[in-house]
Amino acid sequence: MAIAQNCHQWLSLLICALAVLQTRAAIIYRIPLTFPENATAMGAVCLDGSPAAYQFIKGAPEGQDNWLIYMEGGGWCQSIEECKSRTFDHKGSSKHMMKNDFFKGDNDFMFGGMLNKNSKINPTEFRKWNIIIMRYCDGSSFTGDVEQPVNNLYFRGKRIFEAITNELLSKGLKDAKQVFLTGGSAGEVFVALHCDRFHKLLSNTTKFKCLTDGGYFIHAKKDPKQAQGFVSMFKDVVSLHNSTGMLPQTCTQKMKDKPYFCMFPQYVVRDMVTPIFILMSPYDAYQMNITLGHEVYFAVRKSYKEHVILPTPIYDVLKGFRLQFLDALPPSKPSNGIFINNCFGHTEIATTTWNVDGDRVNNVIDWMAISDWYFDRNEINLIDEIDLIKDCIANGYLASS
Template identity: 30%
Template sequence: MNPIRKSHEFHHCIRGPREDVGHPDPCEERAQGYHGSSRDDKEFRDFSQKGILSGDQSVNPLAHNWNRVMVRNCDGTLFLSDAELPVRGGRPLQLRGRRNAMLAIHQLLSSGLADASELLLGGCSAGAVAAPLLGDYVAQTVRRAAAQRGGNVFVAILSDSGFFVDWSSLSRAPPGVLSFPQLQWLFEVGNVSEALPEECLKAGESWRCMLLSSAVPYVKTPSFFLQSTVDSWQLRSLEPSSLEALQDQLRPALLRSLNAGRGRGHGGAVDHCVHHCEAWGEITWGSISNRDAFEGWYRKRLQQWHSSGFNASVFDTAGEHWPLLHLGRAGPSQCYPGQEEHLRWHQNLTLALEKCDMGRSWDIFVGNLLGKTLGDILDNNFSG
């Protein structure tokens, strides 16, 4: 066991439907459950098999003996919002994702983070969006605190499964592929612009700066991206036509973004396995796993930082040939050891979706229709 102990509680009461509409529903439903509060979280959770959070050296050679902290996502707004909405149902709606995230950072600074020599800000899914978007501000905050104590801290980002496709130029996403138009609504009402790269907003990208494909070229903190071109969280169907439609849109967007970010020190590993997060150390490019690729990239950025005299703007990946790529078309079978288990999970979820009201939210589908809470799903090594 390598448990991480529960510390502070976070509460939030906002949810948007899975697709087609984005708006706040009454707080009571989400605020009382796993997706709106950490109140009922277990006192300890075992992260021995949870990738970069693991304390097992065989799973996480780079950071197994680091201080490891998880800020769980229960805000429903990608950790980006900070706004008060009009009263609904007699209760005010508070969008506090960014405030929760930054309060966690300040709490950690008062608990020893200001003395750190290295900081890796990582995330999966919603966290994979938040880590790069908030990363520059977090890096500045931590470096400033370290400097006040006479120290220097190297900051890097690991983002796993955070690229979501923009289908807004089409009337709708292709059959079997999901879209997330609530991002535009969130930008308009959630006061998220302060969390987004300023240069991206100045370039006129507006709400699309919430999409990593638009934002990554403007992120200054060196970042490594793990991403499937057939991300299962963006698929309702595993039919070949759906896989191809998603891959044809996501792969070019990924490559454009990562190539534009090379001068910032960004790297990545792009696979065509059907998964969402998970699969740490299991997906390979020849003899190199996603874990190996990240660790190699990280050590080179750390070396550059030391060689430059702790200059946070000297990172460059010229000659390193990022990102790693899987060639050819995506296929759902035997891509990595956990592939078949994940496919069964996705098929069960699809069957549940077909039987239920499609207007209900994705988190309710995952939590209730499969008879599991998301905590159960995570604890049993399912992804999603």
């Protein structure tokens, strides 16, 4: 009797475990890294000298001529010390890009949201396409171009971009029917910087558009203290990584002695030829922390997580910044798409909660807006007119005192 009972308990546990694994499998894939041929010989290496890498999910038979490319984000390193620290995790070394229980910094990429093949998670047409994740390990949004290593660090973002892109072109990207270049955070900055450059690599018959997610960080010109965070960061990144040559000339020619301003998407997008979709929140958590400071960020985080009232003075600062953000958006034109929600968070399209019901503007959800825009079904110019911060998962706005 006892044996039967124990067997029943173990069977129940096994069934539960399988259910968890099936649920997890619907969200996370175990996709091996692909290293570009001769990456190390070409100098296309991460900060620690390990070879650059990408991940590839083959599309369905009807989607193999179409490519969704996602540029991984992960901030920047602006000093030797910061770049050195990144070599101990996936942001500076391909050795740490796949899960290893013995190393805390190792991780698998979570193929959430728009990058998932499950129709319940990703209802868009893009799930049937070839999906590429260009892994980020150079700390400069793929702009670094230093010939010799410095303190055993390699600043080779440009070569990584070129090595992976050239390999993908040889594997069918060159003659693709449709291509969508996307990215989040620092990956979004890459998209803004390289969108037109990438477009020129493709066939003239390829339908090509770009999407930026959670990285339209603005230059807060109205307040020098607010501007200091990103200006200082971008200045140091461009100097350390020798990035100027990879910044769009349409911008650097105007900025002249301040080329690092061209890391701000607002100074690049205005001259962009390729259609681009801007998905962003004026209350982006990363921008809030860098631009408005830790006190504001943690106050909003507390209000969001603990459902407490946000002090009015802090809310006033946030609303003022929201107006600056809206002013920094490019002029509206039919070929571009804009979807500005008020979500407190950072990036959307590659997360497991990207299509939550609260993620709507004028009753249009983000994934539908993106699809309709790419496939020319609708022009998209949607901005949440309510000036309050939104908890998009709970589908409600944060109150003030």
